[in-house]
Amino acid sequence: MTAQPLPPPDDTDQPVSLGGDTPQPGPVLPFAALDTLWLQITGTICNIACRHCFITCGPKNDSHPMMDEEHVLETLREAYDRGVREYYFTGGEPFMHPKILPIIEATLAQGPLTILTNGILITDTLAARLAEIAQASEYSLDVRVSIDGTTPEENDPIRGKNTFHRILAGAQALHRGGINPVFTVTTVHARLAESEGRAEFLALLRELGFTRPRLKMIPPFKLGREVRRGGGYDAAEYLVEGDLMDGEEHVLQCGSCRMVTAKGVYPCPILIEEEGARMGDTLADALKPIRLDQRACYTCHVEGFTCST
Amino acid sequence: MTAPPSSTDASPETIAVFGGVYNNYLSLQAVIDDARAQGAQRIYCLGDIGGFGPHPDRSVPILQREGVLTMQGNYDHSIGNELEDCACGYTDPRDNHFAQISYDYTLGHTSDAHKAWLRDLPTEFRLEFGGHRLLMAHGSPRRVNEFLWASTTPRPFIRRLLDEHEADLLLVTHTGIHWSRFLEEEPTRGVVNVGAIGRPANDGRTEVWYALLTAPERPGLPIDVTFRPIAYDHARLAADMRAEALPEEFVETILTGWWTTCLEILPIKERSRSRY
Numbered sequence: 087m088t089a090q091p092l093p094p095p096d097d098t099d100q101p102v103s104l105g106g107d108t109p110q111p112g113p114v115l116p117f118a119a120l121d122t123l124w125l126q127i128t129g130t131i132c133n134i135a136c137r138h139c140f141i142t143c144g145p146k147n148d149s150h151p152m153m154d155e156e157h158v159l160e161t162l163r164e165a166y167d168r169g170v171r172e173y174y175f176t177g178g179e180p181f182m183h184p185k186i187l188p189i190i191e192a193t194l195a196q197g198p199l200t201i202l203t204n205g206i207l208i209t210d211t212l213a214a215r216l217a218e219i220a221q222a223s224e225y226s227l228d229v230r231v232s233i234d235g236t237t238p239e240e241n242d243p244i245r246g247k248n249t250f251h252r253i254l255a256g257a258q259a260l261h262r263g264g265i266n267p268v269f270t271v272t273t274v275h276a277r278l279a280e281s282e283g284r285a286e287f288l289a290l291l292r293e294l295g296f297t298r299p300r301l302k303m304i305p306p307f308k309l310g311r312e313v314r315r316g317g318g319y320d321a322a323e324y325l326v327e328g329d330l331m332d333g334e335e336h337v338l339q340c341g342s343c344r345m346v347t348a349k350g351v352y353p354c355p356i357l358i359e360e361e362g363a364r365m366g367d368t369l370a371d372a373l374k375p376i377r378l379d380q381r382a383c384y385t386c387h388v389e390g391f392t393c394s395t
Numbered sequence: 396m397t398a399p400p401s402s403t404d405a406s407p408e409t410i411a412v413f414g415g416v417y418n419n420y421l422s423l424q425a426v427i428d429d430a431r432a433q434g435a436q437r438i439y440c441l442g443d444i445g446g447f448g449p450h451p452d453r454s455v456p457i458l459q460r461e462g463v464l465t466m467q468g469n470y471d472h473s474i475g476n477e478l479e480d481c482a483c484g485y486t487d488p489r490d491n492h493f494a495q496i497s498y499d500y501t502l503g504h505t506s507d508a509h510k511a512w513l514r515d516l517p518t519e520f521r522l523e524f525g526g527h528r529l530l531m532a533h534g535s536p537r538r539v540n541e542f543l544w545a546s547t548t549p550r551p552f553i554r555r556l557l558d559e560h561e562a563d564l565l566l567v568t569h570t571g572i573h574w575s576r577f578l579e580e581e582p583t584r585g586v587v588n589v590g591a592i593g594r595p596a597n598d599g600r601t602e603v604w605y606a607l608l609t610a611p612e613r614p615g616l617p618i619d620v621t622f623r624p625i626a627y628d629h630a631r632l633a634a635d636m637r638a639e640a641l642p643e644e645f646v647e648t649i650l651t652g653w654w655t656t657c658l659e660i661l662p663i664k665e666r667s668r669s670r671y
Contacts, residue, residue: 169555
């Protein structure tokens with residue numbers, strides 16, 4: 087690994103505004119440490135165009151382009167030197183990246199990895215290769231598969247025609263290969279957020295052969311394409327100084343994570359399309375406290391939400 | 396709060412370190428007996444005296460009588476301060492359901508004197524051992540309920556923890572599964588998770604595990620770390636648990652060595668080795 091000295095983090099403790107439009111200053115979230123590094127591996131390029139996508143990903147959206155392999159490897163080297171604990175890949179659809187397998191192997195050589203996918207591109211061959219890579223590493227590989235309902239009637243209007251069956255086929259390929267995925271469900275259908283909805287989902291997954299079903303519920307963020315589907319944030323939905331609870335920097339992932347895309351460094355995966363949330367070109371620019379003045383920060387706070395698995 | 400160990404030997408050559416008693420007073424005595432037989436000059440407990448097992452008031456007197464240098468875990472902090480839950484850090488509803496059963500039972504069966512003792516325990520130990528700086532914490536030196544699992548605690552992160560906390564070897568518990576990892580470029584530095592002695596290590600064996608550390612013959616050489624499996628009268632513990640009407644799921648773990656609860660917190664690699 088590189089022996090080059092790392093650029094020091096910004097030595098001022100001045101919190102960085104995320105450029106939101108809240109009418110009062112947001113609360114300041116201290117930056118504890120860079121434990122979690124997100125990579126927007128395929129930018130905003132995706133094989134589907136979900137109606138609730140908070141960063142409006144799709145086949146034609148290259149607002150954030152794919153990260154090239156060298157940029158990813160260089161970021162991994164810096165992360166190694168900074169002692170990062172865990173990695174997350176998202177997009178877009180990470181499995182559209184032409185070098186995804188060597189990138190996964192390189193990452194798992196230095197820490198645990200979670201990949202967020204819609205599952206559609208996962209075949210039995212790919213699943214077997216992923217399982218082989220996972221087995222060879224001393225660290226965990228998790229795959230999170232997004233699905234938005236227990237039926238095509240619930241899921242397909244959100245994620246696209248015929249996606250329900252294609253997503254499940256990819257997830258089942260993973261399971262056959264030896265990787266038990268985490269299903270992530272955006273609670274656009276309110277009943278799925280309730281305990282009965284959760285139980286129904288678990289029952290469906292067991293019926294499909296997932297003997298240890300894993301489920302993570304995600305609240306919708308009222309950004310990007312979701313604004314047209316479900317509406318944007320209400321005027322009163324923002325945070326002000328004094329809103330954060332003691333220790334919330336350990337709950338909110340942005341207290342210990344940063345997101346790297348082909349265009350720069352951002353506080354978290356949610357805000358990469360928000361003007362003003364870009365913190366700089368390098369990780370060193372971004373290891374500092376932030377002022378939670380984006381509307382979406384309200385969702386994480388009130389839902390107690392973390393992007394981690 | 397850091398307190399210097401109440402020394403019985405100025406420079407020990409062998410120490411025993413365990414965590415997660417979980418009310419298992421039978422394995423506790425068995426581990427202490429084994430540690431003494433192995434020549435341990437000091438015995439350290441990294442916390443979580445309560446939870447899971449029967450008769451909470453039986454473990455504290457053993458720790459006190461045997462002079463075990465005991466640290467406060469999240470469980471001890473919660474019981475000592477009569478909080479509402481164990482603050483174990485679980486995120487799954489089923490994990491939390493069973494954790495609450497244990498917690499309510501332990502809180503209801505711990506005497507005021509023992510609560511006061513648990514409340515005032517130190518939260519960290521530091522020790523020079525064979526020329527190395529040892530740091531002992533419950534979960535991690537950063538947070539009492541941080542989980543350091545083998546498959547999610549990579550070497551670069553270990554190096555950062557050691558540097559930030561000025562240590563060569565970090566000893567922790569909290570996860571219930573023992574493991575160790577050392578830095579490739581500095582093989583004397585690393586992390587030892589000593590596991591738990593209150594329940595098996597989810598490995599299909601009924602023994603429990605602790606760590607025995609032996610100082611190197613000269614500075615610069617690594618500390619020898621041996622994990623020792625300890626058999627005890629687990630059938631008697633299971634009978635006690637049934638008599639106390641503790642969940643049959645807990646009893647099954649004691650009798651089979653496989654966890655039946657607290658499974659969702661396991662990283663995927665550790666979970667894939669589980670029966671459940």
